[in-house]
Amino acid sequence: MRLRLIVPSAAAAFLMLAIPASAADGTPGAPGVGDSYYPTSGNGGYHVSHYDLRLKYEPKTDRLDGTATLTATTTQALSRFNLDFALHVNEVLVNGKKAAFTKTGEHELEITPPSSLEQGKEVNVVVRYSDTPSQVKINGYSAWQRTPDGAVVANEPEAAVWWFPSNDHPRDKATYDISVAVPDGLQTVSNGELKSQTSKLGWTRYNWRATKPQATYLTTLAVGKFDITTDKTSNGLPVLNAYSKDLGDNLDPAKASVGRTAEIIDWESSVFGPYPFNAVGGYVPNVKTGYALETQTRPYYSPSSFANGANVSVVVHELAHQWFGDNVSVKNWRDIWVNEGFATYAQWLWSAKEGEGTTQELADYVYNGIPADNDFWKVKPGDPGADNQFHNAVYNRGAIALQALRNKVGDKTFFTILKQWQSENKYGNGSVQDFVKFSERVSGKPLQKLFDTWLFTTTKPSAADAAKDGIGTAHQAKAGRSLKAAEPKSWKKIKEAQAALPH
Structure with a gap:
């Protein structure tokens, strides 16, 4: 209940008016x-x-101790605010x-x-915490x-809530310093550049820095024994790859794939613009998830x-996300197509580059x-x-939409x-409709119907509708081929890569 004050004098009224309204009228921030x-x-x-994260992790007990320091700016007068976090908090x-x-x-x-x-x-804001993250379930x-x-x-x-408190949505990007102490003999892998490492009293501390805006779910940490390799792209961008030392038969094909990161980044930069x-x-x-x-x-x-050998296509997909998903992120999670449809189309472009099936052939095949x-x-x-955020249709029907646009x-x-x-939209966010309007502005063409056909209907577009966008039987007829497209050479590789993509 808000109290009404009766002020007995003009002087007192003046003093009341001198109090900043934002300080007096703070309200809770939305959860x-x-x-x-x-x-x-x-x-x-x-x-x-x-975010400045100073962590200490003991693998034997799975104990994580952390101090997270957040630098934030209020967008309203706040009497209370929330952070997204699942671990036990000791102090704020x-x-x-x-x-x-x-x-x-x-x-x-x-937090009040x-x-x-x-x-x-x-x-x-400083949050001190400790817990065993693998035992905390949502x-x-x-x-x-x-x-x-x-x-x-x-x-x-979602991933951040299991290891640091945050404003856990892609709309709120930030930079990061991530400092992690682990027992001597172990290493850490995280985002950005490894700036330093020091050893003291049986512990080695690794200091990682990510200097560009980054969504919380894109922030990662790995602790273990790694074979670490370094490289550079053609323009001098530092490349660091890490492989667990106990990958067994998967180690060599992993290196044969991830080891091509510099080459792929060079190529994708020519397609999507500067990295x-x-x-x-x-x-x-060494994890069991797929x-x-x-x-x-x-x-x-x-x-x-x-598991079936080298898989360059999955590397092409995840690196394409550095543009579509990381640089320009979803505005809301319903906009997942602006991530996945584009990363899938990057795989199709790579297929065409490698001479294993054009983007048109892949679209027709699907x-x-x-x-x-x-x-x-x-x-x-x-x-x-x-429930269908990572459905196959988001990836492959989403990629057909881009071929139709092309x-x-x-x-x-x-x-x-x-x-x-x-x-x-660098370091920002975008929605599906933002992209539709953007494409119309750049091309000077009305495109809403095209995107409605491929992104917003719950039936298979008719052959006639597909033909209007150059997809399917019309394209094949023009090319003098049978109505059933032949399977492009790259399709099995793309499907194998996509088997690892729904999260």
Whole structure:
């Protein structure tokens, strides 16, 4: 209840007016950013610009001790605010003063500072914590994976809540310093560049720095014994790749694939525009999970990605995400097509470059090869629903949409769209509709119907509708081929790569 004060004098009234309204009228920040798929993800009332994480991890006990320091700016006057975090918290400081806190739900840390925070002010938040992350479950699941010699955390759409407190939504990007102490003989892998390492009293501390805006789910950590290799791209960008030493028969094909990172980045830079970050690489830990993830500057690959031999296509996919997903991230999780459709199309472009099937042949093959009654056509890539966020249709039907766009606007305009989308939205976010409008602006053509056909219908587009966009039987007839497209040489490799992609 808000009290009404009766002021007895004009002088007293003047003093009341002198109190900043933002300080007196602070209200709680929202416990979510309003994402329709994940309502409790992220928080309202502030923007984080930097995370400083100082951690200590003991693999034998799976104990993680941490101090997270967040530099944030309030976007409203705050009486209270939330962080997304699932581990046990020992203490919270706001601007150097102890703050009250409580846990609500499975991963909401509710913080009440000693006094309301003014709008537009920089705030320093310190959270001290300790726990065993693999034992902390949300809906029966933990993103923290223990390995034979350490641990790994990498997942989508949520991973941060198991190892650092954050504003956990892609709309709130920040820079990072990640300092991790582990027992001597072990190493750490994280985002950005390794700036230094020091040993003391049986512990080695590794200091990683990521200097470009980065979404929370794209922040990763691995602890273990790694074979680390370094390289450079043609323009001098540092490349660091890491492979667990106990990958067995998967080690050599992993190196044959991830080891081509510099080459792939050079090629993708020519297609999508300048690489947006100051480091790149990849890592393959000894884990049992079967997916890959575009963790910023250092994608994560499971060993199973290479169980059948070299798998360059999955590396092409995750590195393409450094542009589509990492540089320009989803505005809301329903916009996942702006990540996955484009990374899949990068695989198709690589296939064409390698002479193993053109993008047109791949689009025709997908369209003609999947019957109209298949569930593939019931999923809308432009808004698939949380349960189908990583459905095959988001990837491959999503890639057909890009081939249809390319057919409609021509190669020159199409690749201009891809590059300018990156440059105009650098380190930001974009939605499906943002891309539709952007493509219309750059091309000067009405394109909504095309995107509706391939991204927003729950039936297979008719042969006539597909023909209008140069997809399927019409294209094959023009080329003098049979109505059933031949399987491109690269298709098995692409499918094998995609088997590792839904997270």
